[in-house]
Amino acid sequence: MKIVESSDTIAAISTAIGEGGIGIVRISGPKSFEIAKEIFKPRQKNIKEFESRKLYLGNIVDFNDEIVDEVLIAFFKSPHTYTREDMVEINCHGGLAAQKRILRLVLDSGARLAEPGEFTKRAFLNGRIDLSQAEAVIDIIRAKTDKALSLANRQLSGGLSNKINAIRHRLLDVLAHIAANIDFPEDDIPEASTDYIAKEVGDVKEAVGDLLKRISAGRVIREGLATLILGNTNVGKSSLLNALLDEERAIVTDIPGTTRDIIEEYIDINGIPIKIIDTAGIRETADEVERIGIQRAIKYLEEAELVLLLIDISRELTQDDINLIKLIKDKTTIVVINKVDLPAKIDEEDVKRMIPAERIVKISALKQEGIQDLKNAIYEVITAKIGGIGDEGLIGAGERQRQAIEAAYNFLDRALLAIKSFVPIEMVELDIRDAWQKLGEITGDTVTEDIISTIFEKFCIGK
Numbered sequence: 001m002k003i004v005e006s007s008d009t010i011a012a013i014s015t016a017i018g019e020g021g022i023g024i025v026r027i028s029g030p031k032s033f034e035i036a037k038e039i040f041k042p043r044q045k046n047i048k049e050f051e052s053r054k055l056y057l058g059n060i061v062d063f064n065d066e067i068v069d070e071v072l073i074a075f076f077k078s079p080h081t082y083t084r085e086d087m088v089e090i091n092c093h094g095g096l097a098a099q100k101r102i103l104r105l106v107l108d109s110g111a112r113l114a115e116p117g118e119f120t121k122r123a124f125l126n127g128r129i130d131l132s133q134a135e136a137v138i139d140i141i142r143a144k145t146d147k148a149l150s151l152a153n154r155q156l157s158g159g160l161s162n163k164i165n166a167i168r169h170r171l172l173d174v175l176a177h178i179a180a181n182i183d184f185p186e187d188d189i190p191e192a193s194t195d196y197i198a199k200e201v202g203d204v205k206e207a208v209g210d211l212l213k214r215i216s217a218g219r220v221i222r223e224g225l226a227t228l229i230l231g232n233t234n235v236g237k238s239s240l241l242n243a244l245l246d247e248e249r250a251i252v253t254d255i256p257g258t259t260r261d262i263i264e265e266y267i268d269i270n271g272i273p274i275k276i277i278d279t280a281g282i283r284e285t286a287d288e289v290e291r292i293g294i295q296r297a298i299k300y301l302e303e304a305e306l307v308l309l310l311i312d313i314s315r316e317l318t319q320d321d322i323n324l325i326k327l328i329k330d331k332t333t334i335v336v337i338n339k340v341d342l343p344a345k346i347d348e349e350d351v352k353r354m355i356p357a358e359r360i361v362k363i364s365a366l367k368q369e370g371i372q373d374l375k376n377a378i379y380e381v382i383t384a385k386i387g388g389i390g391d392e393g394l395i396g397a398g399e400r401q402r403q404a405i406e407a408a409y410n411f412l413d414r415a416l417l418a419i420k421s422f423v424p425i426e427m428v429e430l431d432i433r434d435a436w437q438k439l440g441e442i443t444g445d446t447v448t449e450d451i452i453s454t455i456f457e458k459f460c461i462g463k
Contacts, residue, residue: 009035010114010122011106013099014462020094025102026462027088027111028119033075035109036088039102040073052077060090060102068105069098083119084126117459121452124444131444131455132161135398138459139222147221147271151396160395164442167207171436174200178429198419201432205412208405208439211395215402217386218394224266224273225382228300230328231310232320236338239365240310241265241278244375262296269379277304298327306381307333308374311351313362314342325355332385334377335360341367358384397442400455404441411435 009029015022027035033050042058050056052075060068069092076087090106092098107113115121117138124134132155139152155161174197229237244267263278279297301307307328311321335357337348341364352360359377363370386394397405415431440446 009111011111012114012462023094023099025090028083032086032088050075083122117456121456144273145268145271208409214395215397218396222396224275227306228277228304229308235310235312236365243365243368243371307331313344314339333357337362408435408438
C-alpha cells in the first residue's frame, strides 16, 4: 500500500495520565524532527545529525531557553516507524506538569493534538497493519489476563487476517469463474459448473461458520464472562465477593439489605477474566432505595452469562428463595450452598431436585472454605461453553468483526439456497460478492471511512 503523506504533524501524551517514573510525548508527521530539534538541547554539543533509533540525553527547553525537564529523546526515520512517518518520542519524567508542558511546547511549535487512535490510524492508512490488526492494538491495551493478551497478540500478528484473506481469495476464484462465463460465453472457457460453485461456496461457508465458533469461544477470553452473584438478603453475597477477590471490597453486615447498588470486579481464573457482579438481595421490600437496587439486580440477571445462586444452608428456604429459583430457570447456574460451618436446615438433595444447575458447590464464604472448589467449578462451566476449542484455536475478534463475518455467512447461505433453487447464476454472483465484500471489512479492504473513524474513536489519545 502506498504511504499516505500527511500534511500535518500530530502529537500527544502516550502514557497514562498521572504520576509515574516515565512519561512519553509522541510526535508523528513531516515536521516531527524539526519541532523536536527546536525544543531539545542535547548534552553532547558535537552532535551534527541525530541517528534514527538511538536515545539522546538532554533537556527540553522553552522559547526563553528555560529548562522544562531532563529527557531521553529518540528519532525514528520513516518508513521504519509505527506510523511509517517520521516520529519522535520524548521520554520525560512522569509527572503530569512536565508532560503537559512539553506537549504544549510541541503544539506551539507547529504540531496539532492527535485525535483518539490517530497514530494507529496512520499506521493502518499507510499499510503497516490492516484494520483487524489495528483493532488488536486496543485489545492488547485492555487485556485483563495473560490468555487475553496472548489472544490479542495473535490477532496483531495477523492470525485473523490471514484466515480472512485465504477465504476471500477462494471466493474471488469463484467470482472470476462465474464472470468468465458471463462475459465471454463465446470463448473456450468451460461452462460454469453449478456443482463446482455449490461445492466451493459450501466449503467456504463451513470455514466461515468455523470462524464464528472460534470467535464466540474467544470472546470469553477477550471480554470475560459476566457472572452474577444472586441470592436472598443476608445469604452471604458480599462475603462471597470478598472471598473471590481475596480483599474487603464489599461491606458485610448482619443487617438485611446492606447492598443496594451493583458492584463489579474482575478476577482471573486460569487465565480467563471473570466479571463478578454483586447485587442487592432480591426480596419483597417497602424500602424505595433497596427496591431500586433489586430492580437493577433483575436487569443484570437478564444479561448475565453465568449465575452463582447463593443459598444459606443454615436457614429454611423462603418464598423469596422460591421466586429466585423461578427467575434463573433458563440461566447457566452454579448453586453455591453457603454457611456450611453452621447447622444445616436445608437438605442438599432437596436443593438438587428443586434447582436446575450445572454444578453445586458447598462453601463457607466467611471462613473462605470451598472457594477454590467454586473457582474450579466456574472454570469447568466456562470451558464447556467454549466447546473444547483449545487456546490456539480461539480467535479474539470484536463485535464489529463478528457481525461482518456473520453477515458473510448469511450471504453464502443464501447463495447456496439460490443455487439449489436454480436461480440464474448472475443473481447467485451478487450474494457471493456481498460475502466477499463483508469479509473485506474485517481487514479494511472494503471498509468505508465512517467505519474507520468509528473504530479509532474508541482508542485513547496517544495510541
